[in-house]
Amino acid sequence: MRITILGTGTSTGVPMIGCSCKVCTSSDPRDKRQRVSALIELGDTTILIDTSADFRAQMLAHHVRKLDAVLYTHGHYDHIAGFDDLRAFQFLKLPVPMCYANKETHEIIRSTFSYAFDAKPNRPGGGVPNIPFTIIDAASFMIGDIRIAPIVLDHGIMDIFGYRIGNFAYLTDCKRIPVASKEKLMNLEVLVLDGLRYTEHPTHLAISESVALAKELSPKMTYLTHMNHDVLHAEAEEKLTKNVRLAYDGMKIDVE
Ligand SMILES: [Zn+2]
Ligand SMILES: [Zn+2]
Numbered sequence: 246m247r248i249t250i251l252g253t254g255t256s257t258g259v260p261m262i263g264c265s266c267k268v269c270t271s272s273d274p275r276d277k278r279q280r281v282s283a284l285i286e287l288g289d290t291t292i293l294i295d296t297s298a299d300f301r302a303q304m305l306a307h308h309v310r311k312l313d314a315v316l317y318t319h320g321h322y323d324h325i326a327g328f329d330d331l332r333a334f335q336f337l338k339l340p341v342p343m344c345y346a347n348k349e350t351h352e353i354i355r356s357t358f359s360y361a362f363d364a365k366p367n368r369p370g371g372g373v374p375n376i377p378f379t380i381i382d383a384a385s386f387m388i389g390d391i392r393i394a395p396i397v398l399d400h401g402i403m404d405i406f407g408y409r410i411g412n413f414a415y416l417t418d419c420k421r422i423p424v425a426s427k428e429k430l431m432n433l434e435v436l437v438l439d440g441l442r443y444t445e446h447p448t449h450l451a452i453s454e455s456v457a458l459a460k461e462l463s464p465k466m467t468y469l470t471h472m473n474h475d476v477l478h479a480e481a482e483e484k485l486t487k488n489v490r491l492a493y494d495g496m497k498i499d500v501e
């Protein structure tokens with residue numbers, strides 16, 4: 246299984262519009278962070294986690310020509326706003342990915358992109374997205390022969406889904422991991438985990454909290470994501486252990 250980390254930035258992206266701080270003006274490419282998303286390739290199957298606000302740029306940068314499925318974590322703008330660009334597959338008459346989302350996330354996508362879902366049958370045209378959804382709950386499900394396990398996470402103001410696939414788990418946007426979810430996160434090889442900034446935040450893990458969780462769950466490797474512009478890549482990594490690193494845009498991780 247090959248994971249490509251497409252984006253590692255918080256909702257504003259880094260650099261943030263209008264900011265001239267040392268991270269936003271850093272020349273280190275690892276300090277350039279698009280909105281979070283990850284691509285998972287396993288055999289012939291390509292699965293995307295979230296259509297981020299930078300979805301189009303990410304698909305073009307990584308020459309993605311086929312998506313079998315999209316797993317949505319939750320309905321915040323940074324995670325869904327590339328949804329409309331899934332139309333490209335439709336226009337090229339290529340298979341359109343099946344989108345998996347819980348009821349709440351699906352409702353948010355429906356209302357955000359209402360023109361796609363509430364198109365008037367008597368007024369055709371306009372090339373609106375026609376993308377299929379499967380509504381999921383926290384039960385595991387299959388995409389082909391790949392088992393996908395949703396992991397319930399507490400994002401402060403809402404419960405969202407992380408996902409476990411084999412020995413890989415992707416847990417963005419969380420403040421706490423419920424006990425029942427922790428039990429599903431044992432024996433991981435690679436964990437990608439929220440790590441917003443150094444100071445505490447009401448809806449995200451601070452880096453010290455992410456490090457404590459990494460210690461508790463003890464995956465072989467943990468990579469932090471969803472960082473904001475307080476976090477200079479090189480400086481942050483100096484303070485981390487060799488088993489907890491920062492992810493960066495374009496990073497590739499192979500998992501057994
Ligand atoms: Zn987010
Ligand atoms: Zn900045």
Ligand SMILES: [Zn+2]
Pocket residue numbers: 319321400418
């Ligand atoms: Zn969020």
